[in-house]
Amino acid sequence: MLLGVQIRKNVISQKFIDEMIEIYDSSQTEDDGMRKVTHTIVETPEFLNIIKQCIGHKPILNAYNFYQTDAKNLYWPHTDYHASGSNITTNPADINVNVPLRYEGDEVPQLVIFNQRYLESSLTWCLDDEVYPFKHNKGVPGRPYDYDITNKTDKEIDKSLYEEHLSNHGRAYNFFGLSGKAYPLEPGSFIAFDNRRIHCTSNKAGPKLGINLTFNSSGVK
Ligand SMILES: [Fe+2]
Numbered sequence: 390m391l392l393g394v395q396i397r398k399n400v401i402s403q404k405f406i407d408e409m410i411e412i413y414d415s416s417q418t419e420d421d422g423m424r425k426v427t428h429t430i431v432e433t434p435e436f437l438n439i440i441k442q443c444i445g446h447k448p449i450l451n452a453y454n455f456y457q458t459d460a461k462n463l464y465w466p467h468t469d470y471h472a473s474g475s476n477i478t479t480n481p482a483d484i485n486v487n488v489p490l491r492y493e494g495d496e497v498p499q500l501v502i503f504n505q506r507y508l509e510s511s512l513t514w515c516l517d518d519e520v521y522p523f524k525h526n527k528g529v530p531g532r533p534y535d536y537d538i539t540n541k542t543d544k545e546i547d548k549s550l551y552e553e554h555l556s557n558h559g560r561a562y563n564f565f566g567l568s569g570k571a572y573p574l575e576p577g578s579f580i581a582f583d584n585r586r587i588h589c590t591s592n593k594a595g596p597k598l599g600i601n602l603t604f605n606s607s608g609v610k
Contacts, residue, residue, distance in 0.1 A: 394570070395580070396578060397439070397581075399578065401436075401578065405435075406576055409430065409431075409600065410598065412426060426454075426455050431600060431602065432450065437450060440579060440602070444484055444604055445606075446606055450602065451604055453602040455600055456599055457597070458590075458594065459596045460494070460596050463594060464589055464590045465518070465558065466513070466533055466563075466567075466589040467514065467526045468506070468507045468512060469482075469584035470483060470509075471510060483584055483585065483604075484582070484603065484606045485582055485588075485603055486579055486604065487500060487601055488579045488602070489575060489579075489597060490599050491576055491598050492595060493595070493596045494596070497573040497593070498573075498574045498590075498594055498595045499571040500572050500589075501569055501570070501590070501591050502582055503588065504568045505538045505541060505567055505568070505587050506539045506585040507587060511526040511584070513529065514529055515528050516532055516563045517559045517563065533587050534565045534566035538566075542566050542567065545561060546564035554592050554593065555589070555591070555592065558589065
């Protein structure tokens with residue numbers, strides 16, 4: 390298991406970032422406005438080895454995709470622990486890696502990662518909103534505190550974390566019992582974390598482009 394949230398700064402080369410942006414921007418847009426990018430350059434050892442060393446224990450790449458979000462993009466608190474997409478292991482993918490490529494505006498977008506985990510298959514807590522029928526990360530009503538999550542603080546969320554990063558998700562009540570930190574999505578860096586940890590977008594949301602990868606940290610069994 391990956392211990393804590395791992396962030397590595399200035400380790401992804403500008404050449405790689407430029408290549409990835411070029412591939413993304415030149416890919417065709419689908420009917421839903423998303424770009425379906427199938428290029429496999431992220432599977433090059435030069436790129437993957439940097440990340441694998443950080444995770445340790447010979448992790449297996451499970452899946453990857455580009456993400457592009459606009460400034461108003463807010464994604465509710467959720468986890469990403471799900472069945473394996475790999476054909477060499479049946480263990481669930483348990484590590485998320487976020488590789489930011491670019492952002493617009495003066496403020497670096499951030500990702501809030503909490504110290505609480507939900508150990509079952511991934512969920513999205515829809516807070517005060519109507520439950521959204523996600524295909525993955527099943528949408529559920531309410532807030533994480535009302536579910537069987539680990540390490541609950543039984544306290545209000547830290548005021549400055551809430552005001553600076555979480556208030557766009559609604560009232561502080563939604564984050565009761567949680568603690569955590571916001572991590573900058575700075576191009577050149579990457580963030581790796583146990584994807585059973587609850588995480589969500591910050592008020593500082595974008596627009597941004599990056600790559601999400603998932604790994605199986607425990608190798609073949
Ligand atoms: Fe996620």
